[in-house]
Amino acid sequence: MSNALRIDAPAGLPVVDMTREFDAPPSAVYRAHRDPELVTRWLGPDGYEMTVEVYDVRTGGRYRYSHHDPEGNVYRFNGVFHTAREGELIIQTFEYEAVPDVVAVETLRFEALEGGRTRLHTHSVHADVATRDAMISSGMERGVREGYARLDRVLAG
């Protein structure tokens, strides 16, 4: 499986690095991160529904959405876009509203590969190591893995 998710969460640092390749060009992978009607089809774990209040991917824009799990629990997230550069780069803040005022920065780089493929690098920096560790033990990896598998299908469209 050449498109496996790689996650690096170095011990003692508030950082998570992820890499995943996709069988689609950067413009398409970026669009699937930009257009809320596409984002809601893949972001989050399997079996969750996503509802978007605002999803305005541009420098200075913001987002707020909810994930609804099968038991009826709701998880809300919000942030602002520090940078959004079409097909290349998104730098955004990230707040899980159950832990208010604790904010991470996520940098997404869309790298063009040969054959019309993309390598997506995500560098997340959390407020502290404890917050990063809580994020990981909340099942983040499963959510990202399942979400990217659905993103594969969105891109295969």
Add this chain to the structure above:
Amino acid sequence: MSNALRIDAPAGLPVVDMTREFDAPPSAVYRAHRDPELVTRWLGPDGYEMTVEVYDVRTGGRYRYSHHDPEGNVYRFNGVFHTAREGELIIQTFEYEAVPDVVAVETLRFEALEGGRTRLHTHSVHADVATRDAMISSGMERGVREGYARLDRVLAG
């Protein structure tokens, strides 16, 4: 000197914590961070001039400004406000434009003390340890110390 600046830059972490007390209530210290005409009177090292392109301190707002040193060099900075809560909290991103697309998050907490005083906590998380270390060796501490001394004078009116 009870209002001394305390800086903690723990080894091996991309973090800087600063604490400084002011002889003015949180509402006044916050206002001096919010109103660009006040900010330009204190932010940055002595002898620098600050010019503001935009400084819109509200949730979802953004800022961009330049510092001009006595030799004519210009240093540009920008970011977005993830949260701005009057008299309490500012969470903002921070980018030094000479190092583009490398973004920190700064959390400023305005804590009310007895006697109408304020303790300001700043928690900065940089993209990585090398960036944090470069920030410190660029003379950050001097700039913050001199800036806060001018902020004392702004608050004294």
